[in-house]
Amino acid sequence: MTFRSKLFWVFTFALLLSVGLIAAGVMVVSQRAFEGLNQQHSDALVAQFQREFERRGQDIVHRVQGIADAEPTVRMAIDLSRPKSDVSIYVNDARGVSRAHQLDILDFVANDGSIISSAEWPARFGYKLSWVTQPEDWAARGSFLTKVETPEGPTLALLSVATVRVGDNNLYVAGGQRLGKEFLASLVLPAGMRALLYLNLDPTYQPANLLDAAGPANDAERFAPILEKEQQQPGQQTAKINWTSDPASAEIFHALPLLGRQKELLGVLLVGNSQREVAILENRIIWLALGVVGIGLVIGLLLSWWGAARVTQPVRKLAEGAREVAAGNWSTHVDVRGGGEIGQLGRAFNQMTQQMSEQRERLVQSERVAAWREVARRLAHELKNPLFPLQTTVENLQRSKEQRPEQFEEVFRESTDILLSEIQNLKTITERFSDFSKMPQPELASVNLNEVVRSAIRLFEAQFGAVGRPPITPELHLEENLPAIQADQALLHRALENLILNAMDAMPAGGVLMLRTTHGNGDVHLEISDTGTGLTPKECGRLFTPYYTTKQHGTGLGLAIVQSVVSDHGGRISVESETGVGTSFHIDLPGQPARRAQNIPIVLEKEKGKEGS
């Protein structure tokens, strides 16, 4: 990943993070605001319910008291106070009275607690309603919530009790209204809110006891957790119910426990607040935020891209400059403007390349001088050897002519032989230098390296087993399916001859010369190993330097020629050697020479010992 890309993604991430944090903050704040609004609505409804509850209670108290104060009731009380009074005549009275006073529940109860007449369950006459006769100031009690038995089963009612006292006897009038769907229907609810009533008539949660304004509530099982919790620990609670996976379907319910006279839990009012409006508003906010984020993101991305490009342009130029330098163009100059760190870096880079270029020039100059000196030294050394015999031979001829004329002829013949011999030596030396200077450019053709190896070995077969020298055993490990390469067969042959000669020189006591060819990754690999004396690491380091030799009569050009040939083919040569074990040369040649850059340096892979070469 480029520096520009990295910088772009850093900018983008920072932008996303900041936008996300802002969006989340807006969401949290708006959500809390909505929750507060919901809470206000629920509190208002709970307060309304309590006011309605209280108002109804007062209304019931007045109605029941009105029944108790009515003439027929007083007459009933008087009649019942008589001994052996006939209560059967009143058995149907409660129904009519309750209808007249719009009460669902009305019981006339005698002093002993037996029901004289019941509106909600007419057939229950004669049975006891004992809680009514318990000592209590019913007038002070007002209305209260209680469980009432009806033919359909127990139900909840808001009840009030009034007493009509005649002598020592009381006639109790217990009347009230059912707390059910009618009561819920009478509540005025804001849009999106609803009220449910759970009649806690059983020890465990019964879905059928949960009512809404239309009757038994739908999906009542979903309310089990909150109502069971309420049954265990009555108190105001809040719970959220997600009806579907759509968040808009959720409702938040506030539970309000309804307690009886003994503070027992008789019912639970559930005030539901639909989250639809909130979800719609939240959705709108989210979409708006997403829109802003999207636009901001696009703008941010463009700005990030522009910023990254602006910041990284000098860096990119520096990188390109560095690549140019690495490719050998030491005089590279980058155009970096500005006064920041990047500008300073650019100027430092330019200064550095300038200095490096100057130093390189100086180094090349000094190397050139050194090379010339080496050439001069070698040339002087090479020429000095034949020159000295030439000089002494000529001096010997002069002395012989002056001092021993009679032997001059003989001396002359010998001296001229010597002179010719040395002149031949001088000629040989100059030819070698001439050959090295005239290394041709390779003429590429399809070449099978195995054939080149076999041809070279055949050339030296006679010398491997020559009489008077220890034998050298050639071992060929040539890969059969070696692919052909584009190369100059003559140059490769020449390089191989040099390496074989070198190996033979390294094995004066005989040994094994192993040649191995392999291929891989489009390259062909040639290994030439001998079992000679090996080389020292220092020798390995200078092995391919022209005119460097470890041999007494070597010119130091053999391996330089090999390296030159390999290099001209885009290949690579390396040497590994171990003293006393032997030396191995590894040559990698590409299938297509163009694949490799020129002047690839020689790799010294392993240096273990010293070997004459």
Place this chain on the structure above:
Amino acid sequence: MSRRPAVISAVVVLLLCAERVETARRPKHGGELRLEISEAVQTLVSNAGRESAEEVGAKAQIVALVYDLPDSPGKQPVEVKPGPFVMAEWDPGNHAVLKANSDYRKGRPFLNSVQIQMGRSARDMLVDLELGRTDLAEIPVEQARRATDRGVRVSVSKPDELLAVVFPAGRAATEDARVREALAAAIDRASLVNFILQKNGEAAGGLLPQWSSGTAFLFSTAADAGRAKELWAQITGSPKLVLGYDSGDSLEQSVAERIVVNAKEAGISVTAQGIPGAGSAASKQGAFDARLMRLRMTSPLPRVALTNFLATLGPVAKIDASPLPDPASPQDIYDRERAIVSSYCVVSLVWLPQVYGLSARVRNWKAPGPGETWPLADVWLEGATESAGEKEKQ
């Protein structure tokens, strides 16, 4: 001596009063009796003249007014002859007008005519009685006391209609006799009589009333909630019973609801359920574990009455419904009653009388007993004259 004229005067006054009283008690011809019934009679034709004396209800009573039926119950007439009245107007289910038959074999009725309003509700009939808009009307037995309290003249027959809980055969829930016995023991008959019937009626233990069989006192009518609980505790599964009643009969509804309360107190789960058109054959096949049935005596004779009851109950309950021997001894009748009562397939509740409301001018009315017809041929109206009656008619 001075007292003689006074005494004479007094005697004269007394004689005049006595004559006036005698004149007042003397039957008078004429007038139209207004009769209201709850039943909407649609036709008299199907079995016209062939109506059995054992048939009960308004239709049979009207038939008996129009046709001359044999005096002896069960005896079929050889030849259909006109009864004390003849049909003058007939609007099925709505009203009818009967005119006095001058050629009636037992003599012309006192009344000139009888106007019958059919399909009247109990409330309307009671209101009409109070307002003097009718002379004779049926009153539900549970409202008899109320009618009396409101000043209505009431005529009550002997209790001749049995209200009973019948357990239909083949119901798994009531197959166990202990279930039936438990429910029977839980029912408080006294409260039914005292509160629901307002003391018009008798608690029933057997299948015949005391006045008919003379052995009704041998059957217990007392509730035994302890026994009911004990029996119910022995029953595994605690079945939930459904008690059916005629949804158009307020008395049956009240009784059924009371039975539910009694049962609940004994721990027995019973639900009362109204049966629309309880008289129809289809309703008798309903999915009820028990049902309330009214059984009207068709004869004061215990053997005949019981035989007819068995004929009615036989297809419903799992009882021995074979006819009693003729003649049957009181022991035979009692044994059969006892066998049925002990099976708890039929649980007698109360005996109901027939209650009629009368206007003040109706004279010589006597509530008919089992097998008897309305004595309209003998009824006369106070203050009515033949001419007046004719005028009224016009």
